Amino acid sequence: MNGDAVILGAGQGGLTAAVTLRERGWVGAIHLVGEENRAPYQRPPLSKGYLSGVESEHDLLLRSLESLERDQIATHLGVAASALDTVRQRVVLSNGTELAYNALIFATGSAPRRLSLAGSELSGIHSVRTVQDSDTLRKDLERGGDTVFIGGGFLNLEIAAEASKHGRVTILEVAPQILGRVLSRESAEALADFHSGLGIEIRCGVEIAGITGDRGRVSAVELQDGTAIPASRVVVSIGAEPRDELAREAGIMTAGGIEVDMHLRSSDPRIFAIGDCARYPSPFAECEMRVESVQNATDQARYVAGLLTGGPESGYRAVPWFWSTQGERRLQIAGIAMPGDAARVVERGDGGKLVVERVRDGRVSAVETINAPGAHMRARRALAAFPDQAASSPPREHVQS
Numbered sequence: 001m002n003g004d005a006v007i008l009g010a011g012q013g014g015l016t017a018a019v020t021l022r023e024r025g026w027v028g029a030i031h032l033v034g035e036e037n038r039a040p041y042q043r044p045p046l047s048k049g050y051l052s053g054v055e056s057e058h059d060l061l062l063r064s065l066e067s068l069e070r071d072q073i074a075t076h077l078g079v080a081a082s083a084l085d086t087v088r089q090r091v092v093l094s095n096g097t098e099l100a101y102n103a104l105i106f107a108t109g110s111a112p113r114r115l116s117l118a119g120s121e122l123s124g125i126h127s128v129r130t131v132q133d134s135d136t137l138r139k140d141l142e143r144g145g146d147t148v149f150i151g152g153g154f155l156n157l158e159i160a161a162e163a164s165k166h167g168r169v170t171i172l173e174v175a176p177q178i179l180g181r182v183l184s185r186e187s188a189e190a191l192a193d194f195h196s197g198l199g200i201e202i203r204c205g206v207e208i209a210g211i212t213g214d215r216g217r218v219s220a221v222e223l224q225d226g227t228a229i230p231a232s233r234v235v236v237s238i239g240a241e242p243r244d245e246l247a248r249e250a251g252i253m254t255a256g257g258i259e260v261d262m263h264l265r266s267s268d269p270r271i272f273a274i275g276d277c278a279r280y281p282s283p284f285a286e287c288e289m290r291v292e293s294v295q296n297a298t299d300q301a302r303y304v305a306g307l308l309t310g311g312p313e314s315g316y317r318a319v320p321w322f323w324s325t326q327g328e329r330r331l332q333i334a335g336i337a338m339p340g341d342a343a344r345v346v347e348r349g350d351g352g353k354l355v356v357e358r359v360r361d362g363r364v365s366a367v368e369t370i371n372a373p374g375a376h377m378r379a380r381r382a383l384a385a386f387p388d389q390a391a392s393s394p395p396r397e398h399v400q401s
């Protein structure tokens with residue numbers, strides 16, 4: 001395919017797609033459209049080093065606008081794509097600009113799922129997706145007091161480690177364990193122990209009745225059993241929703257994300273979707289899924305850029321991997337475990353080190369490591385053969401560190 005490329009979303013995936021297209025010799029125009037009015041930046045530090053003040057706004061930058069200009073990538077920042085005409089192959093932006101495309105890539109990401117509880121409209125309720133969200137939360141944390149977290153997922157655990165430096169922290173989780181859908185009980189317990197050591201209280205299996213306030217600002221979170229937990233602020237992370245609304249309105253197939261095939265192509269052959277907004281058939285999960293990780297966004301971006309510039313026709317099958325830094329603990333996951341996959345602890349060591357294999361149909365489907373980067377890298381290499389490998393675990397030396 002050749003001609004002009006339009007990329008919607010100037011985040012991790014969109015930026016990588018634009019730059020890779022140019023690197024691989026795309027000769028036509030490349031338009032990168034982003035509704036946030038800033039140069040493309042990375043999000044992981046927003047709940048880690050940037051929130052704590054160790055990293056600056058400059059450290060977040062993925063590429064400067066000058067370098068994009070040098071690569072002849074036209075940026076349209078601070079404007080949203082507001083309409084898509086798939087017949088005329090045109091995108092309309094919120095400032096009225098119309099962009100014609102031969103290839104269109106959706107890299108519109110996801111947005112935090114909103115609370116629908118009594119009191120959700122009070123001030124002092126945070127969720128972190130953008131630089132501004134992280135700035136607002138940092139300022140609020142610096143005021144001290146009690147922070148209550150709703151949801152025991154990766155983001156909240158990362159932020160909680162930072163919040164514990166400023167005051168009392170409570171994490172509320174509806175499920176019987178934190179990180180229940182994505183992590184083995186063994187790894188989740190190791191992280192829960194670490195957070196308890198920071199003085200954080202984790203309460204699982206709770207039902208939240210609502211948030212109460214005082215003069216418009218949050219003051220407590222109430223549980224169904226009548227307990228009221230004092231809160232100077234509440235941080236909510238209860239999952240994310242794909243930004244697939246524009247695709248849906250344009251008649252492209254969506255189902256909890258923009259549906260794409262193994263080549264990341266949507267129901268319209270000129271339109272692709274990558275990153276958080278894409279629902280794709282993963283050979284690692286044996287089903288269609290959305291994955292929210294930097295690796296997923298960047299590898300899918302490179303894959304589509306490769307496909308558009310005459311790359312290999314085989315389907316997308318990069319090994320999924322993920323990391324989450326929670327205080328002194330660095331969790332890394334290689335592969336994708338399904339909730340029913342068995343877990344076996346391969347190694348426990350000093351400094352919180354833990355290696356857990358997840359096993360499906362007699363094969364290692366994923367490896368979870370805490371403070372064991374060597375084991376993580378070996379697992380990634382071993383998993384590259386998944387799911388075509390013979391029904392056996394990777395040799396033990398692949399997962400020991």
Ligand SMILES: Cc1cc2nc3c(=O)[nH]c(=O)nc-3n(C[C@H](O)[C@H](O)[C@H](O)COP(=O)(O)OP(=O)(O)OC[C@H]3O[C@@H](n4cnc5c(N)ncnc54)[C@H](O)[C@@H]3O)c2cc1C
Pocket residue numbers: 008009010011012013014033034035036042043044045046047079080081082107108109110128129130155243246274275276277291292293294295297321322323324325
């Ligand atoms: C706080 C935080 C911490 C994280 N930490 C980690 C981590 O430790 N490890 C990890 O692997 N992953 C982490 N992630 C996840 C990772 O950042 C995302 O998976 C990744 O950014 C996805 O890239 P993307 O390009 O799909 O979406 P994004 O990077 O979110 O970019 C999408 C962009 O599209 C824009 N957009 C949406 N609709 C439109 C429209 N109609 N017109 C124009 N622009 C539009 C959005 O505003 C956004 O700027 C974290 C995420 C967050 C929020």
